[in-house]
Amino acid sequence: MAKALLLGAGLVARPLVRYLLDKGIELTIASRTKSKADRLLDGHPRGTSQAWTVDDLAGLEKLVAAHDVAISLLPATMHVVVADNCVKHRKHMVTTSYVSPEMKALDKQARDADVLLINELGVDPGIDHMSAMKIIHTVQGAGGKIASFRSYCGGLPSPDDNNNPWGYKFSWSPMAVLRAGTNSGRYLKNGVEVEIPPEKLFWDTHAVDIDGVGRLESYPNRDSMGYIELYGLRGIRTMFRGTLRYPGWSETLRRLGELGLLNLTPRDLSGFSSWAALMANLVGATTTKNLRQRVAAHLWIPADAPTLDKLAWLGVLDEGRAVGEADSVTEALSAIMQEKMPYADGEKDMIAMHHDFVAEYPDRAEHITSTLVDFGIPRGDSSMARTVSLPAAIATRMVLDGTITARGVHIPVMPGIYNPILDELHTLDIALKEQTTPL
Numbered sequence: 001m002a003k004a005l006l007l008g009a010g011l012v013a014r015p016l017v018r019y020l021l022d023k024g025i026e027l028t029i030a031s032r033t034k035s036k037a038d039r040l041l042d043g044h045p046r047g048t049s050q051a052w053t054v055d056d057l058a059g060l061e062k063l064v065a066a067h068d069v070a071i072s073l074l075p076a077t078m079h080v081v082v083a084d085n086c087v088k089h090r091k092h093m094v095t096t097s098y099v100s101p102e103m104k105a106l107d108k109q110a111r112d113a114d115v116l117l118i119n120e121l122g123v124d125p126g127i128d129h130m131s132a133m134k135i136i137h138t139v140q141g142a143g144g145k146i147a148s149f150r151s152y153c154g155g156l157p158s159p160d161d162n163n164n165p166w167g168y169k170f171s172w173s174p175m176a177v178l179r180a181g182t183n184s185g186r187y188l189k190n191g192v193e194v195e196i197p198p199e200k201l202f203w204d205t206h207a208v209d210i211d212g213v214g215r216l217e218s219y220p221n222r223d224s225m226g227y228i229e230l231y232g233l234r235g236i237r238t239m240f241r242g243t244l245r246y247p248g249w250s251e252t253l254r255r256l257g258e259l260g261l262l263n264l265t266p267r268d269l270s271g272f273s274s275w276a277a278l279m280a281n282l283v284g285a286t287t288t289k290n291l292r293q294r295v296a297a298h299l300w301i302p303a304d305a306p307t308l309d310k311l312a313w314l315g316v317l318d319e320g321r322a323v324g325e326a327d328s329v330t331e332a333l334s335a336i337m338q339e340k341m342p343y344a345d346g347e348k349d350m351i352a353m354h355h356d357f358v359a360e361y362p363d364r365a366e367h368i369t370s371t372l373v374d375f376g377i378p379r380g381d382s383s384m385a386r387t388v389s390l391p392a393a394i395a396t397r398m399v400l401d402g403t404i405t406a407r408g409v410h411i412p413v414m415p416g417i418y419n420p421i422l423d424e425l426h427t428l429d430i431a432l433k434e435q436t437t438p439l
Contacts, residue, residue, distance in 0.1 A: 001024070001025070001026045001046075002026065002068050002400040002401075003066070003069075004026070004067060004068065004070075004400070005027075005028050005063055005067035005069070005071065006020075006030070006073065007030050007063075007073060007074050007078075007082060008030075008031060008072070008073035008074050009031035009036040009073075010073055010172070011171055011172050011382075011385060012073070012382075012385040012389045013385075013389060014385060014389075015381050015386045015390050016071070016390065017040045017041065017047075019389075019394070019397075020396060021044050021046050025046070025397065025400065027041075027044075028048045028050060028066075029050070030051075030052035030063055031050075031051070031052065032051070032052070032053050033051075034049050034051040037050070054075075054078055060082065060085060064082065064086055064089055064091055065089040065091070067091060068091060068092065069091060069092040069400060070082055070085075070091060070092070070093050070094075071392060071393075071396055072093065072094070072095045072097075073095075073096065079095050079097055079100070079119075080100065080103055082095075083103060086117065087117075088113075090114065091115060092116045092117070092400075093116070093117045093118070094118050094121060094395050094396050095118075095119045095120075095392070096119075096120070096121050096389070096392050097120070097122075097125075098125055099120060099409065099411055103117065108408075110407065110409055111408040114407055115407060116404065116408065117408070118404075118406070118410050118411070118412070119411050120411040120412065121392045121421075122388040122392065123153065123155075123384070123391070124221075124353070125411065126388070126391045126392075127372070127387060127425070128355075129411060129413050129418070130391075130412050130413075130422050131370055131432045132149070132231065132355055132370075134422060136149075136232065136233070137415060139368075140232070142361070144360060144361040144366075145235065145236075145360055146233050146357055146359055146360075147236060147237050147238070147359070147360045148237055148356075149236060149238065149239055149355070149358075150238065150241075150242070150355075151241045151354070151355050151356070152208055152216075152241075152242045152352075152353065152355075152356075153221075153243065153353040153354075154243055154244025155351055155383070155384050156216075156244065156350050156352060157169045157343070157348075157349060158350040158375050158376070159213060159214070160348065161343070161344075162246060164313070165313045166249070166252065166310055166341060167245065167247070167248060167249055168246070168249060169342060169343050169347075169349070170338055170341050170342060170343075171342070171343055171349065171384065173334060173338060174334045174341070175331065178333065180243075181201065182201075182257075183222055184198050184201065184223075185201055185220025185224075186220070186224060187223075188225060188239040191237045191238075199257060202253045202254035203254060204219055205217050205250040208244060210244075210352050210354055210371060210373065211371060212373045213350070216245060216246060216247070216352065217245055217246070218243060218244055219243055219250050220240070220241070221241040221242050222241070224239050224241040227239060227241065231413065238358075244354075248306065251306075251307060252307055252310055256333070258299055259283065259298070259299070260282045260329060261316075261330065262330055263329045263330060264328050265328060267328055267329060269323050269326055269329070269332055272323050274318065274319050274321055275315060275316045275317070275318055275321045275322070275323055275336070276316075276317055276318055276319045278323055279291060279316055279317060280294065282329070283297075283298035284298070291317050292308055292312065295308065295317070296308055313340075314336060314340055315336060316336065324336075346378045348376040348378055348383070349375070350373065350376070351373070351374045351387045352371075352372070353371065353373075353432065354369065354370070354372075355368075356369055357370075366436050366437065366438055366439060367437045367438075368436045369435050370432040370434045372430070374387060374429075386428075387430060390425060390430065391412075391421055394420075394421050394425065395412070398420055404416065
């Protein structure tokens with residue numbers, strides 16, 4: 001019986017666990033909190049749990065050596081450590097995270113060891129790669145070329161459950177979202193390379209209409225330029241990858257940055273008696289009196305602006321709300337967001353993904369769109385959990401049964417990888433709808 005090792009038992013793991021067990025794979029879950037692993041396995045006869053922490057490197061090596069494939073849902077900094085052990089013991093590896101330079105450097109060693117280290121098998125990155133490459137290769141195979149490609153993805157509350165002033169909810173720590181708000185952006189627009197510094201990220205927005213959802217807004221998702229080579233799109237005129245949010249998010253995050261609330265620099269916050277005192281300090285006020293007006297003046301916006309309503313609703317203007325223990329202003333903000341912006345019992349999240357292509361052929365041009373709108377299951381798996389973990393689960397099975405035969409360090413941009421995974425996802429009701437119109 002094939003043996004898989006899952007490292008980590010976080011919030012997205014459950015669909016992966018159930019899929020692998022249902023497919024007859026023997027699964028060991030190694031997690032810092034063994035009880036989490038036990039809950040995921042739910043007594044399944046092919047499941048085993050083990051307490052393990054990331055500092056136990058000897059234990060990691062033993063675990064990897066005892067299995068056929070390791071699935072890493074650990075923090076990104078641990079993936080290369082896992083990969084080194086996989087290469088050493090000639091075991092395959094699957095992750096949902098971006099490929100790092102250190103991971104890329106293992107390509108030859110992995111090939112020599114006859115193993116596959118496959119990365120970026122989540123939703124973004126993951127399903128975005130696979131669904132885009134299927135269209136790109138189809139166009140190229142028909143003698144065409146891609147002149148423009150804009151790709152968007154976002155995890156959001158479903159429209160029915162979008163019921164707080166921020167238009168956003170968290171099912172885990174908000175720190176990752178807030179950190180992403182400090183990234184720079186880079187993309188190609190009509191042949192011109194555009195670079196966006198972190199402080200201007202949320203100024204560069206535009207509207208995107210998604211069937212079944214309505215109008216969302218987008219801002220740049222890191223560096224899009226590397227995808228030109230990765231996707232084989234040399235000569236393309238527009239290449240853009242964006243993050244989707246409900247309208248108003250970018251304006252709000254821009255104001256958070258202007259207030260210093262996206263400052264990751266370590267800072268002692270123990271001297272502030274309340275969030276109001278901290279906010280007064282951030283805007284240069286010596287008192288919390290008329291704080292809303294002082295914050296508005298600092299931002300050069302009216303005191304009745306929606307941004308101030310959102311800050312007031314969150315509680316960061318309150319005299320009676322403690323800052324709590326945190327190592328930075330952003331970490332303190334993350335804690336209050338986690339408290340105020342969770343999903344309530346029975347509420348659904350949503351994954352929205354949208355690709356927009358212009359394809360040019362010798363005798364015609366076409367506009368091609370490909371759209372995924374997936375909703376979480378009330379009181380069941382979230383859409384984020386399904387779309388992140390199921391591609392990794394499917395890839396794990398297909399590596400074990402020989403459907404995927406690639407070796408070395410890869411992401412899912414080859415037909416031999418993405419076609420069978422997309423086909424399997426379709427049977428699980430995760431599929432993009434494509435539409436082509438002449439131009």
